[in-house]
Amino acid sequence: MKKLDHKQLKKLFFEFFKSKKHAIIKDFSIVPEEEGGEGLFILAGMHPLIPYLMGKKHKDGNRIANCQRCIRTVDIEEVGDKTHNIFFEMLGNWSLGDYFKKESIEWSYEFLTSKKYLDIPHEKLWVTVFKGNKIVGKDEESVQIWKSLGISENKIIPLGEKDNWWAVGENGPCGPDTEVFIDLTGKPCGKKCLPGHCECGRFVEIWNNVFMVYDKQGGKITELSKKNVDTGLGLERTLAILNGYDSLYETSVLKPILEEIMSKSQQDLEKEKKDFRILTDHLRASVFILGDVNPTIPSNHGRGYVLRRIIRRSFRFCKKLEINVEDWINTSNIVIDIYKEYYPELEKNRNFIIKEMEKENERFSKALAKGLFYLKRMMPEIKKKGKINGETAFRLYDTFGFPIEITREIAEENKWGIDIKKYDILLEKHKEKSRAVSEKAKSGLVEESKETLQYHTLTHLLQAALIKILGKQVKQKGSNINKERLRFDFSHDRSMTKEEIKKVEEWIQDKIDKKLDVTKEKMTYEVAMKLGAIGLFNDIYAKKVTVYSVGNASKEICRGPHVSNTKEIKGKFKIKKEESSSAGVRRIKAILIQD
Numbered sequence: 027m028k029k030l031d032h033k034q035l036k037k038l039f040f041e042f043f044k045s046k047k048h049a050i051i052k053d054f055s056i057v058p059e060e061e062g063g064e065g066l067f068i069l070a071g072m073h074p075l076i077p078y079l080m081g082k083k084h085k086d087g088n089r090i091a092n093c094q095r096c097i098r099t100v101d102i103e104e105v106g107d108k109t110h111n112i113f114f115e116m117l118g119n120w121s122l123g124d125y126f127k128k129e130s131i132e133w134s135y136e137f138l139t140s141k142k143y144l145d146i147p148h149e150k151l152w153v154t155v156f157k158g159n160k161i162v163g164k165d166e167e168s169v170q171i172w173k174s175l176g177i178s179e180n181k182i183i184p185l186g187e188k189d190n191w192w193a194v195g196e197n198g199p200c201g202p203d204t205e206v207f208i209d210l211t212g213k214p215c216g217k218k219c220l221p222g223h224c225e226c227g228r229f230v231e232i233w234n235n236v237f238m239v240y241d242k243q244g245g246k247i248t249e250l251s252k253k254n255v256d257t258g259l260g261l262e263r264t265l266a267i268l269n270g271y272d273s274l275y276e277t278s279v280l281k282p283i284l285e286e287i288m289s290k291s292q293q294d295l296e297k298e299k300k301d302f303r304i305l306t307d308h309l310r311a312s313v314f315i316l317g318d319v320n321p322t323i324p325s326n327h328g329r330g331y332v333l334r335r336i337i338r339r340s341f342r343f344c345k346k347l348e349i350n351v352e353d354w355i356n357t358s359n360i361v362i363d364i365y366k367e368y369y370p371e372l373e374k375n376r377n378f379i380i381k382e383m384e385k386e387n388e389r390f391s392k393a394l395a396k397g398l399f400y401l402k403r404m405m406p407e408i409k410k411k412g413k414i415n416g417e418t419a420f421r422l423y424d425t426f427g428f429p430i431e432i433t434r435e436i437a438e439e440n441k442w443g444i445d446i447k448k449y450d451i452l453l454e455k456h457k458e459k460s461r462a463v464s465e466k467a468k469s470g471l472v473e474e475s476k477e478t479l480q481y482h483t484l485t486h487l488l489q490a491a492l493i494k495i496l497g498k499q500v501k502q503k504g505s506n507i508n509k510e511r512l513r514f515d516f517s518h519d520r521s522m523t524k525e526e527i528k529k530v531e532e533w534i535q536d537k538i539d540k541k542l543d544v545t546k547e548k549m550t551y552e553v554a555m556k557l558g559a560i561g562l563f564n565d566i567y568a569k570k571v572t573v574y575s576v577g578n579a580s581k582e583i584c585r586g587p588h589v590s591n592t593k594e595i596k597g598k599f600k601i602k603k604e605e606s607s608s609a610g611v612r613r614i615k616a617i618l619i620q621d
């Protein structure tokens with residue numbers, strides 16, 4: 027195996043895929059940029075490429091490779107062990123309807139085992155393949171390709187959906203995958219010691235090749251127009267395997283950061299290993315979120331809150347490890363130096379990154395002081411009950427920005443309990459409220475005047491009309507409504523003809539004139555889909571969705587509000603403009619003309 031650092035690994039990977047006629051592209055912002063792009067942060071190399079996997083043409087061709095920065099916070103509690111990081115980089119190659127399983131698998135094998143590239147011994151390779159389900163059969167083709175490369179059948183493990191089916195979210199492109207594992211020890215632990223079955227640490231996944239041929243929307247799976255490949259090779263993990271490191275923190279991207287942070291503390295470095303690692307991981311993630319081409323700053327919502335939480339959590343660990351917060355913040359310089367060659371925006375934003383962290387430190391110190399003052403006031407009650415009640419814990423979070431861990435720590439120090447159950451209920455209610463607000467923002471409604479309600483209902487009719495007249499491929503890409511007009515972006519690959527525009531206008535006018543009732547109903551997502559409702563299902567937590575119907579003309583998942591009958595829509599519906607918004611996306615501006 028080649029002992030490489032991150033620069034050498036990136037270089038080899040790009041050289042290899044260049045030799046296979048791939049365009050090497052810069053990675054995308056850590057924030058999903060596409061209008062209507064889902065999620066807080068980019069979760070995988072393929073995430074920003076979804077539009078292209080769905081059929082949009084990429085300007086650099088059908089073979090692409092890059093190294094994508096990603097953030098996953100679901101595993102935040104596990105950060106600090108050997109293998110979990112919030113931030114990571116993923117090397118990947120993509121076929122956008124070009125090559126398929128044979129080339130993809132053969133190239134992965136070649137890159138991993140060839141002397142010129144990673145030089146991993148053939149015997150160390152094991153693979154998993156999709157064993158099939160009701161919709162898709164077993165991936166025999168991949169089995170045959172692996173066999174043709176000399177991987178014996180007992181090292182090809184068929185697994186189900188949990189392991190060998192990949193999708194980035196509830197909806198979107200997905201498909202079966204085949205994963206390559208490295209046998210680190212060569213020694214079975216005794217149990218059923220196989221990839222995907224055993225967690226003894228003998229096997230580590232190194233590469234994932236996904237065959238993206240399906241599109242899942244609302245539980246329904248259809249075939250995509252093109253057969254794509256999406257692969258992912260975790261950078262740090264690969265470095266750890268090649269160098270025989272025990273943890274990701276020994277790799278060339280993390281070690282210098284960890285060492286610098288450790289040098290600032292007087293505490294027992296071995297005993298507090300996990301905490302030092304957390305500070306290392308969180309600092310790197312914060313630098314990348316702040317220094318992105320689309321910077322996020324700490325706040326109480328969405329992305330900003332994720333950032334605030336990891337920064338404030340780090341301040342707490344600094345205190346525990348007796349590290350000056352300023353020293354921790356200044357270690358950002360090392361993070362930037364490691365990565366600036368690949369992410370010049372970090373260098374450009376160097377001062378900004380450090381300034382923002384310093385500001386957050388000031389805000390946090392103030393909030394902490396105020397919060398502690400508030401706690402003092404609550405003291406008689408807390409003492410009486412021997413615990414911090416749910417309302418107090420929530421107030422500390424909501425008003426004073428105390429992450430729950432801090433409240434917990436204070437409680438522990440004083441030997442009080444906390445009513446976490448009540449806190450969780452209040453937090454859930456609070457989240458529900460902010461979800462409703464952001465849904466409203468998504469529907470494009472900024473305020474709820476008589477005029478905007480009319481335009482909102484018209485937007486539903488417009489989408490229904492476009493689907494009717496242009497076809498089912500039309501999907502909402504964005505919407506913005508004010509008192510004067512509606513604006514609607516949708517996927518469509520050419521401009522509309524005059525006739526089509528006229529037809530859409532007439533269809534909508536007909537629905538206005540028919541004085542249709544607008545009704546709303548709550549139902550499960552599955553039922554809504556069965557009834558043919560359109561609309562995105564963004565709220566993955568809600569059990570029921572609200573569906574608005576305009577007579578029989580439109581049925582759409584939406585939080586409203588709307589007019590209650592189309593007779594409230596006053597005027598003549600007119601499309602003022604139909605133009606290109608971005609590649610494959612058209613934009614309509616429409617108004618109501620008063621006579």
Ligand code: SER
Binds near residue numbers: 070234235256257
């Ligand atoms: N999307 C897949 C993954 O993240 C392969 O790139 O593993």
